[in-house]
Structure formats: structure tokens, C-alpha cells
Amino acid sequence: MKDRLSDALYGLGWATVKKLPEPVATGLGRRIADQVWKRRGKSVLRLEANLARVVPDAGPDRLAELSRAGLRSYMRYWMESFRLPAWSKERMRNGFEGEGIHHLVDGLASGRGVVVALPHMGNYDLAGAWVTTRLDTPFTTVAQRLKPETLYDRFVAYREGLGMEVLPHTGGAAFGALARRLRAGGLVCLVADRDLSASGVEVTFFGETARMPAGPALLAQQTGALLLPVTLWYDETPVMKGRVHPPIEVPETGDRAAKTSVMTQALADAFAGGIADHPEDWHMLQRVWLADLEERRA
Incomplete structure (x- = not known):
């Protein structure tokens, strides 16, 4: 019943929110975020616990302020995502402004393939739509299997409609396909700040041990592709901002293991820099650090 309800709610969002005037959708998203924040549920408390590591000198009032801003940022992501299928290509092309874009453009021009790795910041779907429209470059990504299957199918159809090729995250089966895309000079984009396999690489992240996926570093090693960290954030304008970090x-x-460890730590450092600058735009409502994962298991 819970799975069917989730599927129905997401379907309702994509069917109705995209039809709302933008100011109405923005206001609705903010009101929903504030209501969720006031209830102080598990997700809000987890977000605050994560932010406490990102901003260690923040007191309770500051953390509450950050978590409220974080919920509003997260709901902005959802409202944009529900509306993206109705955006014109011109709107997608103008919906993002980035720093360091030359790293991506030059990497694609070299023909060696590019792996872009991102944390859960801003709206990576909007950034992807910008790549497919502004740079006229298709790319391949990986999506976590969701329950029910119909909900997973909704997300795949949504992202494919934005010009992405979506492969399922099923125990590493996608790795070979991603490597082939890169060897052909293609672009692969992966969200890489949370390990879903329980076999990721241990890194130091904001002073504590976390695990992050090895895939981006392994793909770069095995194919010769360029590995680029990207961080995203919002400001008060309708345009999302971002930075393509140096390769x-x-x-x-x-x-191979030692190289993967060094490269994944470098990714974690780049992510940490972007998150520290814009902590309210890091939409991490799950456990990341090993201490928290061990606490849950206990």
C-alpha cells in the first residue's frame, strides 16, 4: 500500500505541478517544506545531524535555520523536477549558470570521454537538461532501483525525456555499459556522495570516515576518461548555479585500489568544499558517515 501511494503521489506531482503558474508552484513548495520542517520527523533530524558535521560550530538555532533552508531547497528541487518536462528547450538552456565549464567542454572535445561526479546538491536533473540542450550532448547515468517498479519506470521515463540514457543500478551490472560509452568519447554523469553498495571506498569527509562509491575513479582508470567533480547550488534567482572543478x-x-582511494578522496574533498560553501543545498536526508551507519545497525 505504501509503495502504491508513493507511486500515485509522484504521478500526481508530474501531472499537476507542471501545469501550475510558476509563482504558485514556488509558494506551494515552500509551504510544504515548512510544514515538514515543523513536524521534526526523522528526515529533518537526520538532515540536521548531517549539517552539524558540515558546520561544526553551529548551535541549535543555526542548525534549525539551516535545516529549514535545506528543506526549502530540497522542495525547490522537486517542484522544478515536476515542471521540467513542460519547460521549453530555451528555458532549460537558460536555467543554469556554471563556473569552470571549460573543463567539461575541453574534455568532451578531446574525445577521451568524461565522467562527471556530483553530490546530492541543487538539481542535477536541471544540470543534465542544460547539458543536453546547451551543449547538445547526450549522456548516460545510473538510477537506483525503486519500489514499486512503476515508480522506477516513472523516473526513467522522466529522465529519458530530458535526453539522458538511464541504466539501472543493479550490483555493478551497469559498469561495462558505462565503460563502453566512455571509450567511445561519451559523457557519464554519476551522483557519488553516498555509497549504495556497502563496498565503497572509505574517505575522510568533514573530519570523519564515510564511504563513497568507487565507480567514478575506476571508470576513469580503466577507460582513460577525464574525472570532473561538479557542485551545484541555488541563490535567490530562478537560475541554478554550479561549478565544474578541475579534473x-x-x-x-x-x-588499482590505492589509486581508487586517492581519487575518491579527492572527489570527497571537492564535494566538501562545495557543500561547506552552500550547506543548505546539500539534500542529504540519509546516513552517510560510518559512525551513523554502525549506530543504526546496533
Whole structure:
């Protein structure tokens, strides 16, 4: 029943929110965010616990302020996502402004393939729509399997409608397909700040140990593709902002595991810099640090 209800609510969002005038949708998203924040549920408390590591000197009032802003940012992501299928290509092209875009453009022009790795910041679907429209570049990504299957199918159809190729995240089965896309000079975009496999790489993240997926670093090593971290954020304008960070190079020495560890730590450092600058736009409502995961298991 819960799965069917989730599927129905997402379907209702895509069917109705895109038809609302933009100021109405914006106001609705903010009101929903504030109501969720006031209830102080598990997701809000988890967000505050995560933000406490990002902003360690923040007191309770500051953390509450950040979590409220974080819920509003997260709901802005959803309202935009529900409305994106109705946006014109011109609107998508003008919906994002980025720094360091030359790293991505030059990497694609080199023909060696590019892996873009992002944290759960801003609206990565909007950034992807910008890539497919402004740069006229299709790309491949991976989506977590959701329940029910109909909900997963909704997300796949939504992202494919924005010009993305979507592969299921099923125990690493997508790795070979991603490698083939990269060897052909293509673009792969992966959300990479939370390990879903329980076999990720341990990194130091805001001073504590977390695990992040090894995929971006392994793909870059095995295919020769460029590895680019990207961070996203909102400000008071309707246009999302972002930064393409300098490429992470493959170390010259060490075995595959050692190289993967170094490269994934460099990704974590780039993510941490972007998150520290815009903590309210990091939409992480799940456990990330090993101490929290071990606490849950206990």
C-alpha cells in the first residue's frame, strides 16, 4: 500500500505541478517544506545531524535555520523536477549558470570521454537538461532501483525525456555499459556522495570516515576518461548555479585500489568544499558517515 501511494503521489506531482503558474508552484513548495520542517520527523533530524558535521560550530538555532533552508531547497528541487518536462528547450538552456565549464567542454572535445561526479546538491536533473540542450550532448547515468517498479519506470521515463540514457543500478551490472560509452568519447554523469553498495571506498569527509562509491575513479582508470567533480547550488534567482572543478588525475604510482582511494578522496574533498560553501543545498536526508551507519545497525 505504501509503495502504491508513493507511486500515485509522484504521478500526481508530474501531472499537476507542471501545469501550475510558476509563482504558485514556488509558494506551494515552500509551504510544504515548512510544514515538514515543523513536524521534526526523522528526515529533518537526520538532515540536521548531517549539517552539524558540515558546520561544526553551529548551535541549535543555526542548525534549525539551516535545516529549514535545506528543506526549502530540497522542495525547490522537486517542484522544478515536476515542471521540467513542460519547460521549453530555451528555458532549460537558460536555467543554469556554471563556473569552470571549460573543463567539461575541453574534455568532451578531446574525445577521451568524461565522467562527471556530483553530490546530492541543487538539481542535477536541471544540470543534465542544460547539458543536453546547451551543449547538445547526450549522456548516460545510473538510477537506483525503486519500489514499486512503476515508480522506477516513472523516473526513467522522466529522465529519458530530458535526453539522458538511464541504466539501472543493479550490483555493478551497469559498469561495462558505462565503460563502453566512455571509450567511445561519451559523457557519464554519476551522483557519488553516498555509497549504495556497502563496498565503497572509505574517505575522510568533514573530519570523519564515510564511504563513497568507487565507480567514478575506476571508470576513469580503466577507460582513460577525464574525472570532473561538479557542485551545484541555488541563490535567490530562478537560475541554478554550479561549478565544474578541475579534473582529478589518475595517480602515477600504486595499484588499482590505492589509486581508487586517492581519487575518491579527492572527489570527497571537492564535494566538501562545495557543500561547506552552500550547506543548505546539500539534500542529504540519509546516513552517510560510518559512525551513523554502525549506530543504526546496533
